[in-house]
Amino acid sequence: MSDQGVNRDASQPFELLDMIWPETGLQVSARMPPRPKDHLTEDDSMELTVDFVTLSLTPLEFIQLASSLRMSIDGLLEQHPNFQRAVVNAFDIRD
Numbered sequence: 001m002s003d004q005g006v007n008r009d010a011s012q013p014f015e016l017l018d019m020i021w022p023e024t025g026l027q028v029s030a031r032m033p034p035r036p037k038d039h040l041t042e043d044d045s046m047e048l049t050v051d052f053v054t055l056s057l058t059p060l061e062f063i064q065l066a067s068s069l070r071m072s073i074d075g076l077l078e079q080h081p082n083f084q085r086a087v088v089n090a091f092d093i094r095d
Contacts, residue, residue, distance in 0.1 A: 011034070012034065013031040013032060013033060013034065013047070014031065014032050014033070014034050014035075015029070015030075015031050016030040016031060016032060017029055017030040018030075021090065023086070023089070023090070026050070026051065027049075027050070027051055028048075028049070028050055029047075029048075029049045030046065030047065030048050030049075030062075031046065031047045032044070032046045032047075032059070033045070033046075040059050041059075042058050042059060042060060043058075044058070044059060045057065045058065046058070046059055046061075046062045048062065048065070
């Protein structure tokens with residue numbers, strides 16, 4: 001992975017993710033304040049936007065939310081393994 005911090009405007013949020021899932025049209029983006037490596041603190045606020053809802057979270061809350069979602073997904077796939085195909089298809093890159 002390249003150093004994405006090079007030649008970035010230090011006043012603009014750093015975009016971690018900005019995508020639209022083609023299967024559903026779900027739009028998801030995640031941004032964090034621009035900080036040097038390992039200088040993000042709990043006083044900083046991260047933004048997670050899902051369609052038209054934006055959550056402002058501390059870095060720890062962001063990580064906890066992601067972990068909760070991962071555990072929920074694991075539980076869903078354990079109960080309904082046929083949805084595993086959706087996971088594989090989501091990352092299948094076509095030309």
